[in-house]
Amino acid sequence: MQQATAPALESGTADLRPLDVTVMRKAARRLLAEDAELPSDGELDTLMLQLRGHAMLAIPVVEALAARLAEDDVPRACALVGVGEARTRLGLEPRHALPARIADAQRLARSVNALCDHYENLCQARP
Template sequence: MSAAPTSPADRLPLSTVTMRAAASWFLDQQTLPRHGEVTLFSGDFGRYLEELIEQVRQLAGQRSADDAPARVALAGVGEARRRLDEPEAAGLSGEVARVKRLARSVMALCDHYEALAGVVMCLACDKPIRAGEESVPYDQVSPSGGSARAGRVHTRCATAERQR
């Protein structure tokens, strides 16, 4: 048995892909889900946020007090905490609106976690580019001449034949 990780960098990355997918799915719903589904998502998002809040706080704490990304991340933590403290809303549509706010906090804290942890996401498949994986830079140029979305893609994603 190995020793427990002592710092956020020693831990396996959070499954932000899974968290983000669940939050995105819930936010994309055009009709009201059943109450049972809303209750399940509320519980999942609450657990995700508790885990993300702790990780983001630790990562931000490793930065200097004037580090802008850390300060913005901590503001996101405060907003997520306020949303977690909201009581269950009356009626299905009110509860869906509350859980959608939790989902938006999940999305935001996933972004903050990835930024503070230095996780690089593939712009093509939206999965992490892990150490040792081959990747290439990707810049999508906007009509105004600036880069609209710069980042990296897995080499396999860049060379994959597009399905028609």
């Protein structure tokens, strides 16, 4: 199991710890796979907390990696849009009906996947 790691930073900059994109993607796949079984109410609560945690860990890392690139860099712009979308999804009020909660969790899972993609792309594109 290979894991992408963040580049080392100079002292005095943001703390960029490597993200375990394998674990993050596995959690997202739990809701997004074509053959995914719908989680029970309790499983959904746990999964939503896990996805929220993954997003909260990934956002500052992706944002800091993007900040290292030139302002007109396309991967930087894409990553920052993904960060904004993930923040928006984290800020939404929780809904109560199970189908709505599943839809919300699936949206957050897509954001977690996107953050993983941006992280991997930015680690490869670093200056």
